[in-house]
Amino acid sequence: MIRVVVADDQALVRGGFRVLVDSAPDLEVVGEASDGTEAVALARKQQPDVVLMDIRMPHLDGLEATRLICGSEQTQGVKVLILTTFDLDEYVYEALRAGAGGFMLKDAPPRQLAEAVRTVAAGESLLAPAVTKRLIERYVSRPPADALRRERFAELTERELEVLKLLTRGLSNVEIGKRLFLSEATVKTHVTRVLNKLGVRDRVQAVVLAYESGLALPGQNDET
Secondary structure, eight states, X not given: OEEEEEEOSOHHHHHHHHHHHHTSTTEEEEEEESSHHHHHHXXXXXXXXXXXXXXXXXXXXXXXXXXXXHTOGGGTTOEEEEEESOOOHHHHHHHHHHTOSEEEETTSOHHHHHHHHHHHHTXXXXXXXXXXXXXXXXXXXXXXXXXXXXXXXXXXXHHHHHHXXXXXXXXXHHHHHHHHTOOHHHHHHHHHHHHHHHTOSSHHHHHHHXXXXXXXXXXXXXXX
Protein backbone atom coordinates (compact mmCIF):
# COMPACT_ATOMS: atom_id res chain seq x y z
CA MET A 1 0.00 0.00 0.00
CA ILE A 2 1.31 3.44 -0.97
CA ARG A 3 0.83 5.87 1.91
CA VAL A 4 -0.02 9.47 1.04
CA VAL A 5 -0.23 12.80 2.88
CA VAL A 6 -2.36 15.53 1.26
CA ALA A 7 -1.25 19.14 1.85
CA ASP A 8 -3.55 21.96 0.72
CA ASP A 9 -4.94 25.01 2.49
CA GLN A 10 -8.49 24.41 1.18
CA ALA A 11 -10.47 21.77 3.06
CA LEU A 12 -12.68 20.96 0.06
CA VAL A 13 -9.65 20.40 -2.14
CA ARG A 14 -8.02 18.15 0.46
CA GLY A 15 -11.25 16.19 0.75
CA GLY A 16 -11.46 15.75 -3.00
CA PHE A 17 -7.91 14.47 -3.21
CA ARG A 18 -8.54 12.11 -0.29
CA VAL A 19 -11.51 10.59 -2.11
CA LEU A 20 -9.49 10.21 -5.33
CA VAL A 21 -6.51 8.64 -3.58
CA ASP A 22 -8.51 6.35 -1.30
CA SER A 23 -10.58 5.10 -4.25
CA ALA A 24 -7.46 3.44 -5.68
CA PRO A 25 -6.93 -0.05 -4.24
CA ASP A 26 -3.19 0.45 -3.71
CA LEU A 27 -3.25 4.01 -2.33
CA GLU A 28 -4.14 5.28 1.14
CA VAL A 29 -4.28 8.79 2.67
CA VAL A 30 -2.64 8.74 6.11
CA GLY A 31 -2.87 12.45 6.91
CA GLU A 32 -3.98 15.91 5.80
CA ALA A 33 -2.15 19.22 6.22
CA SER A 34 -3.54 22.73 5.78
CA ASP A 35 -0.18 24.46 5.41
CA GLY A 36 3.49 23.74 4.83
CA THR A 37 4.37 23.55 8.51
CA GLU A 38 1.78 20.83 9.08
CA ALA A 39 2.96 19.03 5.95
CA VAL A 40 6.54 18.85 7.23
CA ALA A 41 5.38 17.67 10.66
CA LEU A 42 3.16 14.98 9.15
CA ALA A 43 5.92 13.83 6.82
CA ARG A 44 8.19 13.34 9.82
CA LYS A 45 5.53 11.63 11.92
CA GLN A 46 3.82 9.42 9.33
CA GLN A 47 6.76 8.75 6.99
CA PRO A 48 4.44 8.53 3.97
CA ASP A 49 5.63 7.37 0.58
CA VAL A 50 4.34 10.53 -1.12
CA VAL A 51 3.22 14.01 -0.07
CA LEU A 52 0.77 15.67 -2.46
CA MET A 53 1.90 19.27 -1.99
CA ASP A 54 0.13 22.48 -2.92
CA ILE A 55 2.42 25.45 -3.61
CA ARG A 56 0.52 28.46 -2.30
CA MET A 57 -0.24 27.85 1.37
CA PRO A 58 -0.08 30.10 4.47
CA HIS A 59 2.68 30.17 7.09
CA LEU A 60 5.03 28.00 5.02
CA ASP A 61 4.52 27.55 1.29
CA GLY A 62 4.79 24.26 -0.54
CA LEU A 63 8.17 25.03 -2.05
CA GLU A 64 9.83 25.64 1.31
CA ALA A 65 8.02 22.65 2.82
CA THR A 66 9.38 20.54 -0.05
CA ARG A 67 12.92 21.77 0.64
CA LEU A 68 12.58 20.85 4.31
CA ILE A 69 11.18 17.39 3.58
CA CYS A 70 13.57 16.49 0.77
CA GLY A 71 16.60 17.96 2.50
CA SER A 72 16.18 16.21 5.85
CA GLU A 73 17.51 12.82 6.89
CA GLN A 74 14.34 12.40 8.96
CA THR A 75 12.26 12.24 5.79
CA GLN A 76 14.79 10.98 3.25
CA GLY A 77 12.42 8.28 1.99
CA VAL A 78 9.49 10.66 1.47
CA LYS A 79 8.74 11.78 -2.09
CA VAL A 80 6.91 15.01 -2.97
CA LEU A 81 4.48 15.46 -5.85
CA ILE A 82 3.59 19.12 -6.43
CA LEU A 83 -0.06 19.84 -7.26
CA THR A 84 -1.12 23.36 -8.20
CA THR A 85 -3.52 25.40 -10.30
CA PHE A 86 -0.65 27.65 -11.35
CA ASP A 87 0.87 26.58 -14.66
CA LEU A 88 3.87 28.85 -14.16
CA ASP A 89 7.33 27.72 -15.19
CA GLU A 90 9.11 29.42 -12.30
CA TYR A 91 7.11 27.37 -9.81
CA VAL A 92 7.92 24.16 -11.62
CA TYR A 93 11.63 24.88 -11.67
CA GLU A 94 11.77 25.89 -8.01
CA ALA A 95 9.80 22.76 -7.08
CA LEU A 96 12.27 20.54 -8.89
CA ARG A 97 15.21 22.40 -7.39
CA ALA A 98 13.65 21.92 -3.96
CA GLY A 99 13.62 18.17 -4.50
CA ALA A 100 10.11 17.43 -5.75
CA GLY A 101 9.74 14.22 -7.70
CA GLY A 102 7.12 15.62 -10.04
CA PHE A 103 4.66 18.38 -10.87
CA MET A 104 1.01 18.14 -11.88
CA LEU A 105 -1.85 20.58 -12.34
CA LYS A 106 -4.88 20.07 -10.13
CA ASP A 107 -7.19 19.72 -13.12
CA ALA A 108 -5.44 16.55 -14.30
CA PRO A 109 -7.77 13.56 -14.77
CA PRO A 110 -8.15 11.38 -11.65
CA ARG A 111 -6.49 8.41 -13.32
CA GLN A 112 -3.42 10.52 -14.09
CA LEU A 113 -3.20 11.63 -10.48
CA ALA A 114 -3.24 8.08 -9.15
CA GLU A 115 -0.66 7.01 -11.70
CA ALA A 116 1.51 10.01 -10.85
CA VAL A 117 1.48 9.03 -7.17
CA ARG A 118 2.56 5.49 -8.08
CA THR A 119 5.26 6.81 -10.40
CA VAL A 120 6.76 9.17 -7.84
CA ALA A 121 6.52 6.59 -5.05
CA ALA A 122 8.51 4.16 -7.21
CA GLY A 123 11.24 6.74 -7.81
CA GLU A 124 10.34 7.03 -11.51
CA SER A 125 10.15 10.82 -11.28
CA LEU A 126 7.84 12.67 -13.63
CA LEU A 127 10.18 13.84 -16.39
CA ALA A 128 8.00 13.29 -19.42
CA PRO A 129 5.23 15.93 -19.10
CA ALA A 130 5.63 18.80 -21.54
CA VAL A 131 5.50 21.37 -18.75
CA THR A 132 8.59 19.86 -17.12
CA LYS A 133 10.53 19.66 -20.37
CA ARG A 134 9.63 23.26 -21.24
CA LEU A 135 10.67 24.39 -17.78
CA ILE A 136 14.08 22.75 -17.87
CA GLU A 137 14.89 24.08 -21.32
CA ARG A 138 13.75 27.60 -20.48
CA TYR A 139 15.13 28.16 -17.01
CA VAL A 140 18.41 26.29 -16.87
CA SER A 141 21.06 28.54 -18.33
CA ARG A 142 23.90 27.17 -20.39
CA PRO A 143 26.97 27.05 -18.19
CA PRO A 144 30.34 28.46 -18.94
CA ALA A 145 31.56 25.47 -17.04
CA ASP A 146 33.60 22.73 -18.63
CA ALA A 147 35.45 22.50 -15.32
CA LEU A 148 32.18 22.08 -13.44
CA ARG A 149 31.14 19.37 -15.84
CA ARG A 150 34.36 17.43 -15.33
CA GLU A 151 34.15 17.82 -11.57
CA ARG A 152 30.58 16.60 -11.20
CA PHE A 153 30.60 13.84 -13.82
CA ALA A 154 34.19 12.58 -13.79
CA GLU A 155 33.27 9.50 -11.76
CA LEU A 156 30.62 8.30 -14.18
CA THR A 157 31.49 5.50 -16.57
CA GLU A 158 30.78 5.85 -20.28
CA ARG A 159 27.69 3.67 -19.91
CA GLU A 160 26.43 5.68 -16.95
CA LEU A 161 26.82 8.88 -18.97
CA GLU A 162 24.78 7.31 -21.76
CA VAL A 163 22.05 6.43 -19.29
CA LEU A 164 22.04 9.94 -17.81
CA LYS A 165 21.77 11.57 -21.23
CA LEU A 166 18.74 9.42 -21.99
CA LEU A 167 17.24 10.38 -18.64
CA THR A 168 17.45 14.04 -19.69
CA ARG A 169 15.20 13.16 -22.62
CA GLY A 170 12.50 11.80 -20.30
CA LEU A 171 12.95 8.13 -21.15
CA SER A 172 11.79 5.45 -18.72
CA ASN A 173 13.98 2.56 -17.62
CA VAL A 174 12.29 0.28 -20.15
CA GLU A 175 12.85 2.78 -22.98
CA ILE A 176 16.48 3.27 -22.00
CA GLY A 177 16.95 -0.49 -21.96
CA LYS A 178 15.61 -0.76 -25.50
CA ARG A 179 17.92 2.01 -26.73
CA LEU A 180 21.01 0.51 -25.12
CA PHE A 181 20.05 -3.18 -25.45
CA LEU A 182 20.05 -3.64 -21.67
CA SER A 183 17.61 -5.30 -19.31
CA GLU A 184 15.40 -3.10 -17.15
CA ALA A 185 17.17 -4.40 -14.04
CA THR A 186 20.56 -3.40 -15.46
CA VAL A 187 19.25 0.07 -16.28
CA LYS A 188 17.95 0.45 -12.72
CA THR A 189 21.41 -0.47 -11.44
CA HIS A 190 23.05 2.14 -13.68
CA VAL A 191 20.52 4.81 -12.60
CA THR A 192 21.16 4.05 -8.94
CA ARG A 193 24.92 4.37 -9.47
CA VAL A 194 24.46 7.67 -11.32
CA LEU A 195 22.39 9.10 -8.48
CA ASN A 196 24.86 7.93 -5.85
CA LYS A 197 27.91 9.26 -7.69
CA LEU A 198 26.29 12.63 -8.37
CA GLY A 199 24.98 12.86 -4.82
CA VAL A 200 21.43 13.63 -5.92
CA ARG A 201 18.11 12.45 -4.55
CA ASP A 202 16.35 11.23 -7.67
CA ARG A 203 16.14 11.28 -11.47
CA VAL A 204 14.69 14.79 -11.63
CA GLN A 205 17.61 16.20 -9.65
CA ALA A 206 20.06 14.34 -11.88
CA VAL A 207 18.45 15.83 -14.99
CA VAL A 208 18.48 19.37 -13.57
CA LEU A 209 22.16 18.94 -12.68
CA ALA A 210 22.92 17.66 -16.17
CA TYR A 211 21.42 20.80 -17.69
CA GLU A 212 23.04 23.13 -15.18
CA SER A 213 26.47 21.62 -15.73
CA GLY A 214 26.22 21.59 -19.51
CA LEU A 215 26.15 17.83 -19.98
CA ALA A 216 22.75 18.32 -21.60
CA LEU A 217 21.73 21.46 -23.47
CA PRO A 218 18.27 22.73 -24.44
CA GLY A 219 17.33 21.49 -27.88
CA GLN A 220 19.19 18.19 -27.58
CA ASN A 221 16.21 16.23 -26.22
CA ASP A 222 14.87 15.28 -29.61
CA GLU A 223 18.04 13.75 -30.97
CA THR A 224 17.76 10.17 -32.06
